Amino acid sequence: MLILLTGLLLGGTYTLIALGLTLQYGVARIMNLANGETLVAACFVTFWLYTGFGINPLLGLLVIGPVAFVVNWLIYTWLMQPLVKRAKNRGMLEVDSILATFGLLFLFQGLMLQAFGGSYFNYEFLAQPFSIMGNSFGLNRVVAFVAAAVIAVSLYLFLYHTDRGTAVRAVAVDPRAARLVAIDVRRTAAFAFALGGSITACAGTLLSTFYTFNTSMGVLFTMKALIIVIMGGVGDIRGAVLAALVLGLTETLVASLLDPGLTLAANYALFILVLLFRPQGIFGKRPA
Amino acid sequence: MSVPLLTINQVRKAFGGLVAVNDVSFEVAKGELLGLIGPNGSGKTTMLNLISGALSPTSGNILLSGQPIAGLPAHKIARIGVARTFQLVRVLPSMSSLENVVAGAVFGHNKVWGDEALTLARDLLERVGLKGREDVPVAAMTYIDQKRIELARALAGNPHILLLDEWLAGLNPSELRIGMELIREISAQGRTIIMVEHVMDAIRSLCQRCVVMNSGVKIADGKSASVLADPEVVRAYLGDEDDA
Amino acid sequence: MNIPRNEILTLGAGLAGAAVLAFLPLVTEGFWLSLSVNIMLYAAICTAWALFSGPTHLVSLASAAFFGVGTYSVAIFVDVLPFPALILIAVAAGALLAILVGLATLRLSGVYFVIFTLGLAELIGQIVTWVQTNFGGAIGLYVFTDFTETHLYWMLLALTVVVFLTGWLVNRSRLGLALRIIGNDEAVARHVGVDTARARIILFAVSGAFIAVAGAIMAPRYSYITPDAAFNPMTSFLVVIMALLGGTRRLWGPLVGVVPFTVVMDFISGHFPNQTAVIMGLAFLAIVYVLPDGVTGQLETLFRRRCSLDKSSLATTAEEGR
Amino acid sequence: QDPVRIGVSASKTGPLAGGASGVLWPNIKLWAEKVNKAGGLKVGDQMRPIEIVEYDDKSSPEEAVKNIQRLATQDQVDLIIPPYSTGLNLATAPLIAKYGYPQIVSTGNANDLDQFVKRWPNTFWPLGPAQGIADGIVGTLKDLHNAGKIGNKVAVVNVSDAFGLEMIKTGKPALKQAGFDIVYESSYPLGNQDLAPVIASAKAANPDAFVAYSYPPDSFALTEQAQLQKFDVKAFFVSVGGNLDAYGKRFGAAANGILIMGGVNASAPVFQAYRKEHLAATGQEADWWASPVAYASLEILQQAVEHVGSLDKEALNKEIQTGTFKTVIGDVHFDNNINNNNWTVGQWSDGVVHGVRATGNLQGAQPPVLKPAWPSN
Amino acid sequence: MLEVSCLGVRYGRHVALEGVSARVSKGEICVILGANGAGKSSFLAAVAGLVGTEPGTRIAMNGKDVTKLDAHLMVEEGIALVPEGRGIFGELTVVENLRLGSHARRAKADAGKMLDFVYGLFPRLAERPRQLAQTMSGGEQQMVAIGRALMSKPDILMLDEPSLGLSPLLSKELFKSLAIIAAEGFGILLVEQNARLSLKTADRGYLIETGRIVGEDTAPNLLSDPKVMSAYLGVSATTAAH
Numbered sequence A: 001m002l003i004l005l006t007g008l009l010l011g012g013t014y015t016l017i018a019l020g021l022t023l024q025y026g027v028a029r030i031m032n033l034a035n036g037e038t039l040v041a042a043c044f045v046t047f048w049l050y051t052g053f054g055i056n057p058l059l060g061l062l063v064i065g066p067v068a069f070v071v072n073w074l075i076y077t078w079l080m081q082p083l084v085k086r087a088k089n090r091g092m093l094e095v096d097s098i099l100a101t102f103g104l105l106f107l108f109q110g111l112m113l114q115a116f117g118g119s120y121f122n123y124e125f126l127a128q129p130f131s132i133m134g135n136s137f138g139l140n141r142v143v144a145f146v147a148a149a150v151i152a153v154s155l156y157l158f159l160y161h162t163d164r165g166t167a168v169r170a171v172a173v174d175p176r177a178a179r180l181v182a183i184d185v186r187r188t189a190a191f192a193f194a195l196g197g198s199i200t201a202c203a204g205t206l207l208s209t210f211y212t213f214n215t216s217m218g219v220l221f222t223m224k225a226l227i228i229v230i231m232g233g234v235g236d237i238r239g240a241v242l243a244a245l246v247l248g249l250t251e252t253l254v255a256s257l258l259d260p261g262l263t264l265a266a267n268y269a270l271f272i273l274v275l276l277f278r279p280q281g282i283f284g285k286r287p288a
Numbered sequence B: 001m002s003v004p005l006l007t008i009n010q011v012r013k014a015f016g017g018l019v020a021v022n023d024v025s026f027e028v029a030k031g032e033l034l035g036l037i038g039p040n041g042s043g044k045t046t047m048l049n050l051i052s053g054a055l056s057p058t059s060g061n062i063l064l065s066g067q068p069i070a071g072l073p074a075h076k077i078a079r080i081g082v083a084r085t086f087q088l089v090r091v092l093p094s095m096s097s098l099e100n101v102v103a104g105a106v107f108g109h110n111k112v113w114g115d116e117a118l119t120l121a122r123d124l125l126e127r128v129g130l131k132g133r134e135d136v137p138v139a140a141m142t143y144i145d146q147k148r149i150e151l152a153r154a155l156a157g158n159p160h161i162l163l164l165d166e167w168l169a170g171l172n173p174s175e176l177r178i179g180m181e182l183i184r185e186i187s188a189q190g191r192t193i194i195m196v197e198h199v200m201d202a203i204r205s206l207c208q209r210c211v212v213m214n215s216g217v218k219i220a221d222g223k224s225a226s227v228l229a230d231p232e233v234v235r236a237y238l239g240d241e242d243d244a
Numbered sequence C: 001m002n003i004p005r006n007e008i009l010t011l012g013a014g015l016a017g018a019a020v021l022a023f024l025p026l027v028t029e030g031f032w033l034s035l036s037v038n039i040m041l042y043a044a045i046c047t048a049w050a051l052f053s054g055p056t057h058l059v060s061l062a063s064a065a066f067f068g069v070g071t072y073s074v075a076i077f078v079d080v081l082p083f084p085a086l087i088l089i090a091v092a093a094g095a096l097l098a099i100l101v102g103l104a105t106l107r108l109s110g111v112y113f114v115i116f117t118l119g120l121a122e123l124i125g126q127i128v129t130w131v132q133t134n135f136g137g138a139i140g141l142y143v144f145t146d147f148t149e150t151h152l153y154w155m156l157l158a159l160t161v162v163v164f165l166t167g168w169l170v171n172r173s174r175l176g177l178a179l180r181i182i183g184n185d186e187a188v189a190r191h192v193g194v195d196t197a198r199a200r201i202i203l204f205a206v207s208g209a210f211i212a213v214a215g216a217i218m219a220p221r222y223s224y225i226t227p228d229a230a231f232n233p234m235t236s237f238l239v240v241i242m243a244l245l246g247g248t249r250r251l252w253g254p255l256v257g258v259v260p261f262t263v264v265m266d267f268i269s270g271h272f273p274n275q276t277a278v279i280m281g282l283a284f285l286a287i288v289y290v291l292p293d294g295v296t297g298q299l300e301t302l303f304r305r306r307c308s309l310d311k312s313s314l315a316t317t318a319e320e321g322r
Numbered sequence D: 001q002d003p004v005r006i007g008v009s010a011s012k013t014g015p016l017a018g019g020a021s022g023v024l025w026p027n028i029k030l031w032a033e034k035v036n037k038a039g040g041l042k043v044g045d046q047m048r049p050i051e052i053v054e055y056d057d058k059s060s061p062e063e064a065v066k067n068i069q070r071l072a073t074q075d076q077v078d079l080i081i082p083p084y085s086t087g088l089n090l091a092t093a094p095l096i097a098k099y100g101y102p103q104i105v106s107t108g109n110a111n112d113l114d115q116f117v118k119r120w121p122n123t124f125w126p127l128g129p130a131q132g133i134a135d136g137i138v139g140t141l142k143d144l145h146n147a148g149k150i151g152n153k154v155a156v157v158n159v160s161d162a163f164g165l166e167m168i169k170t171g172k173p174a175l176k177q178a179g180f181d182i183v184y185e186s187s188y189p190l191g192n193q194d195l196a197p198v199i200a201s202a203k204a205a206n207p208d209a210f211v212a213y214s215y216p217p218d219s220f221a222l223t224e225q226a227q228l229q230k231f232d233v234k235a236f237f238v239s240v241g242g243n244l245d246a247y248g249k250r251f252g253a254a255a256n257g258i259l260i261m262g263g264v265n266a267s268a269p270v271f272q273a274y275r276k277e278h279l280a281a282t283g284q285e286a287d288w289w290a291s292p293v294a295y296a297s298l299e300i301l302q303q304a305v306e307h308v309g310s311l312d313k314e315a316l317n318k319e320i321q322t323g324t325f326k327t328v329i330g331d332v333h334f335d336n337n338i339n340n341n342n343w344t345v346g347q348w349s350d351g352v353v354h355g356v357r358a359t360g361n362l363q364g365a366q367p368p369v370l371k372p373a374w375p376s377n
Numbered sequence E: 001m002l003e004v005s006c007l008g009v010r011y012g013r014h015v016a017l018e019g020v021s022a023r024v025s026k027g028e029i030c031v032i033l034g035a036n037g038a039g040k041s042s043f044l045a046a047v048a049g050l051v052g053t054e055p056g057t058r059i060a061m062n063g064k065d066v067t068k069l070d071a072h073l074m075v076e077e078g079i080a081l082v083p084e085g086r087g088i089f090g091e092l093t094v095v096e097n098l099r100l101g102s103h104a105r106r107a108k109a110d111a112g113k114m115l116d117f118v119y120g121l122f123p124r125l126a127e128r129p130r131q132l133a134q135t136m137s138g139g140e141q142q143m144v145a146i147g148r149a150l151m152s153k154p155d156i157l158m159l160d161e162p163s164l165g166l167s168p169l170l171s172k173e174l175f176k177s178l179a180i181i182a183a184e185g186f187g188i189l190l191v192e193q194n195a196r197l198s199l200k201t202a203d204r205g206y207l208i209e210t211g212r213i214v215g216e217d218t219a220p221n222l223l224s225d226p227k228v229m230s231a232y233l234g235v236s237a238t239t240a241a242h
């Protein structure tokens, strides 16, 4: 039971990390390698708001979410849009976006380095035991889990049960055809990218309540997010959530019953197994 | 017509609950030009996919000159001597037209290489009416020319049997005439062909024999004229007689 | 088959160029040599990477895995076997790993392949770490040899030449054609009789073996081999970035990416040690927007424009002459 | 005046940046400022200002090697301050040796230092062999056990990278030899901060003491989890990270009694003065172990130059091998290039770390106390 | 209703269309005939706003100048296109495809009604609303594409070779449906290779050759024009076959 709950909590963390990229890559078709830097930047901003101004990280969400949305919107329209426009096909866009966001990765990292230096940071927030079925967990983790659940469910409802959401998915499938059904592809893609960025930033805020972070840690998050997004099937929220939970559970299981030294190995092994049997990810669809 | 070249025996293909090809059997003799027709979604493309190895059957077997080929990987079947075109044209976009055809010559049933492959490819391009356009990148070619490339590529493997999936679709009437002439010629040279087509003019004028499918089941098989007059075929596929 | 004249010329020029480069250590030592070792290293790896990823369009992030395997081949056996034998072990280990990966990834395409290979490299790194931790004995592997930077440079240069020759041979072979067809349309490839699985795996093995050799050659430079250095995912990323920057349609494409990339990045880290990341990021963005087709594409466009300029200027002179 | 050019190549980005920017870079800054304020470095009868030439090695051996080459041949610096971490120091050792610079490895150590020194007699190891540090905690536990204060059940975990592996390699046998029963033992991957299962399993084994050969992010995570899960042991030990001032700030009263790797003589006036200067010059607090050592290694370099009176590398090496140096961690003297007087265990007490165990003849150790139960919040 | 004048399109240096003028009114079926590569698809794409037009072009819809509007806004003006190659969303289900058709503001309110209309027209779609569009057969996908275009309640429905790949029966039914659709008041602009069938249904036709309009007449007149007969109807081929 303890293992299960711990695993679920961890899965919640992973869900947070991966949801933003799911949108950015799955819908806006930008393989955002700077995803992890966005997350870390949010950690720093949260830290700065909390320790400098006493703004509670949960309140901080209300600032950081919208700000990240706007910033990512601008990034998309200024930096990514030209790439989208000039790309003759999806492959070219993928290459271009990888190169461009690789540049962004360094840029963000450099800016954070200037602002905060390279040391480790953390702070104490809701680091109180919270008891579930007689086991105690960090309240901050529980809060993050609840937030992850709320975000994932709302995102799912939005994408699968609203017209706007279906439009977002349509853009993911075929941007050219989407224009023919009165979808403003540019705005929709910018919206998806910005929403993805905003979710990633919220993830950063929540994570910072229980993670020790520094400027150089973005890549780790990006890698984890990539693995989850791919394992779930590109662009599929359900897949990403499921993959995140499964990873969380596996890691905890392996750590508790086998050997914590094998957690990451188990993580990747699971990922590889999934792809061996479902080459298009858990919920991925085979292209025709 | 001693040993049939191709034997389809109780072949079945199910996608989940949907049975796209339902225990179909028929034979194709050497040198025959068989029309495979039927309503949309009746399983024709699936049938071709089963023969060419793009899909493997759920059950049943397929024999080419007596040799079982069902379920073999596509490249093996291609080497044994089955070539095809695709319902939506598939050319190799980053290669020239000559290279596209060479691609068919090098690995298929034929297996020629070097100058021999180049000569063969040039000949075939000329035969399909693309002489002098060897170096044009196929991406810049029109639809019908791409279809020609596809045909030449399929022929380059010197296959025992050629599968054409709506190769004539989308051609305008004058192009259609040229296309039909080309198929007739190829058939006249003794090549065995199965063609899937919705253009009845072509079926009527080219095919001696037709197999008709409906909802995955074979509903008719025989001389084109009589099959096309079969009331069930008319009802399910052709529609009430009018202007054809 | 007869070889076209201009290819013979290029080949000759290439070999001559390599011969000239071989003299570099005699001219300069120290920093420039170190930089050249790095350039040569990535020249070899990126070209080897592009042997497979260029024609198939399958972006592999497994370079770190092959590199690490090569490094460890040396680290484990350095005290018991002579160096050439270690290189052979690296070849075998790299190829074997590539074959396994190749088999596992046959059904994968696009981004699934990309991330699978990334995951795989990480997995291997993790397993090596775990084995080291639990089966002690060989913790913290030291590689002490008498190799100097010059030796490393020469070995890498030789490797690069071999990779280029292999690439040239492959391009002229049926295997090369098969891969180009696969890269265009895998379904078509199968239907014209290409054994796509075999072709993919063979070339992946060749590419992986070369990268492993590069890792083996670099091992003496690290002297202390740890999984996180040997299996550093950054290696995989850098390889992809440099090769894409150069362009993968030509055999020499990656090379023209590696040289400017390494030099520019080095210039930046040398001159702006505290703003490296920011400037590197900006430089990168600039490159993406200024060189949309990679360096190769840019060179080719320039070249073409030159030609057409020449022609049009010829035409105008002709006009005027009349 | 012609400045003395001193080259540094260390991590500003990548996985090692966190440690380097906490421990190494600030001390370089502090030292350079202080020396220059005092008029410069005394070389012979000249006072020459110092100029730092710094490069980022991006936490990668390739870059590190290239940077050293650049420093030696392009910039032709007079002295070199070596990289952060054991791995990068070993990777750059052959090159630094080739150019003859003294390499005072303030942030790295290994087990087979003798072998190293034989190969590269210009390397110096202020932190001493890994063995000493790894075994320090064993000695402390043994003392507590012999005094009848704790039982003999220990849970031990380590981060599985070069550092963790070196530590566990000698720490584990030492524990066994000291008669401890290892009731739980495991490693976890570098970068893993989700250590709830580790603490849960350790807790389930019901040990008397907990030993973690850990790195900063995981030191924090382990401590937080232990607190959350009310994992109460009489001795709780974490390694790198526990020495950070931020650690004390983060856990406040809960940190009381926690044992850490390394340590200082917190009551020594030199150290207290150093801490103040560090804060003033860099805006961040020095840690309670590695910072003063890093600073001391710079002082050693400085004093060696002053003693020799020139920048002659060979003479400098000789001087460092034989001389004695007055530093913020006390008098340092190398024995076969190794400093055998090191703090190995410290203990938090009201926001301050006191050294509780040292190798050699370091003075000022305080007796370790048992860790009280986690305060409930 | 739709009026196009002086439309020009070029791809780089290649001029695909030049000075093309055409119009379609309410309830009318108009067909464009022409050889492969004549520029038919380019014409439809230009009207739909998918490709840019040359200066001088004027496109007016219900009297409003819509020349420079982007594709998604064209839909709001009442122009729907069933493109070459269908352009359906393969990874979405049939019903999602259809519902997306009424994403346009103009169609939102009547989405339910239009869905019933489309299901009535193509019962196969009503049978399989949850199937992924890409696993439908060629002809079935065509139905999805047409149905989706209708869902936007267009004033003008443009179809690029809608009978491509349809069985004879379905082609006939399709043209019957088009007649019904037109009778409901939609204007229809059609590009077709099946000239005979389309001219039989259509009211008017345009002939297009290498980017220019070379002829325009009522459908019956075109059908009986011997030049048209041989060039676009392939009469000789059919007669030869019989």
Ligand SMILES: Nc1ncnc2c1ncn2[C@@H]1O[C@H](COP(=O)(O)OP(=O)(O)OP(=O)(O)O)[C@@H](O)[C@H]1O
Pocket: B015, B018, B019, B020, B038, B039, B040, B041, B042, B043, B044, B045, B046, B047, B087, E135, E136, E137, E138, E139, E140, E165
């Ligand atoms: N991969 C698949 N998954 C699920 N159903 C499929 C798949 N492929 C085909 N089908 C279904 O199988 C049936 C037969 O399809 P097929 O493509 O063979 O038809 P067809 O006879 O070629 O039709 P058309 O003339 O329209 O091309 C159709 O109902 C189609 O929806």
Ligand SMILES: Nc1ncnc2c1ncn2[C@@H]1O[C@H](COP(=O)(O)OP(=O)(O)OP(=O)(O)O)[C@@H](O)[C@H]1O
Pocket: B140, B141, B142, B143, B144, E011, E014, E016, E034, E035, E036, E037, E038, E039, E040, E041, E042, E043, E084
């Ligand atoms: N994206 C493009 N880039 C360059 N040229 C193009 C492009 N699209 C079409 N063309 C060219 O423009 C001309 C007109 O093409 P269009 O597709 O409009 O013809 P069409 O009449 O619809 O032909 P088809 O009957 O083959 O569909 C052709 O010569 C074609 O090669």
Ligand SMILES: CC(C)C[C@H](N)C(=O)O
Pocket: D019, D084, D085, D086, D087, D107, D108, D109, D127, D163, D240, D290
């Ligand atoms: C003793 C420590 C400061 C060790 C150092 N962090 C390393 O990586 O090896």
Ligand SMILES: [Mg+2]
Pocket: B044, B045, B046, B087, E137, E138
């Ligand atoms: Mg079909």
Ligand SMILES: [Mg+2]
Pocket: E040, E041, E042, E084, E160
């Ligand atoms: Mg067209």
